[in-house]
Amino acid sequence: MSTLLSDTANHAQLDVLYREHHSWLRGWLRQRLNSSADAADLAQDTFIRVLLARSAGSLREPRHYLATVARGLVIDLYRRRSLEQAYLEALALQPERYEPSAEARALILDSLLAIDRMLDGLGERTRAIFLAVQLDGLSYEKAAERVGVSVTTVRKHLASALMHCLLLDEA
Structure with missing residues (x-):
């Protein structure tokens, strides 16, 4: 029962946060993106993040918090578009018969x-070590030479990178 009350209170606080700051956030994003559609999408995504974080009621400076979350989403948007553009450029260099389907x-x-x-x-x-070994196919010794570290250090960094990959995969 207490969870239901806290969820109801959190939703009410999020509702107030949304009503009081959504227009401001959308305008703030529009200035940075020069796109009303992207600004509207990212404003909604920002409030979804706040809802999922369940932190609407404990914000002392809501606009600062919203701007911080939105800034991260803007970075993600630009990164995604940059990767997509690089992929499309690489794809354009391929002969037409090798073009993959939309899926x-x-x-x-x-x-x-x-x-x-x-x-x-x-x-x-x-x-750098992970890419040298996994992408460039260098041996541990060659990767160590390239980066200027010992082979033992290469092993430690690779173990760390692989652990990072496994943890992300589980999440």
């Missing part, structure tokens, strides 16, 4: 976004 394109793009999120969570050195 295959969507799956490939989703995979690229997942890889980008995974790599973004790694430190700079760990990411």
Whole structure:
């Protein structure tokens, strides 16, 4: 019963937060994106994040919080569009008979976004070592030479990167 009351109170607080700040947030996003449609979408996504975080009632500075969440969504939007554009450019270089279907394109793009999120969570050195071994196919010794570390360090960073991948996969 107490969970139901707290959920009802949280929804009421979110309703107030939405009514008082949605127009402001949409305008704030429109200035940064130069697109009313993208601003409206990201404003809604911001409030969905707040709803999922269940933190509407405990905000001391709601506009600062909303702007922070929205800023992260804007970064994700630009990253997604950048990856999609790079993929489409690479695809345009392929002979026409090798062009994948729309469904295959969507799956490939989703995979690229997942890889980008995974790599973004790694430190700079760990990411460089991971890419040298996994993408470039370098041996541990060659990767160590490239990055300027020992083979033991390469092993530790690879273990860390693989653990990171497994944890993301479980989430």
